[in-house]
Amino acid sequence: NDDLGIPTKLGDVGVKKNGIRPMAKAAMLSGNIAVNPRKTSQSDLETIFQQAI
Numbered sequence: 001n002d003d004l005g006i007p008t009k010l011g012d013v014g015v016k017k018n019g020i021r022p023m024a025k026a027a028m029l030s031g032n033i034a035v036n037p038r039k040t041s042q043s044d045l046e047t048i049f050q051q052a053i
Helices: 017-029 042-052
Strands: none
Touching: 017 042
């Protein structure tokens, strides 16, 4: 990522802590969550996004 200049953290593209819950909610509604091989909750996504900031 560094060689290509691609951001590695959500914070690098402007995501703030207050954006985590809306992002997780949108992800749950997107339909993509249905094909995830692991059952995932909104809380799981919020944790993942928090760690990615």
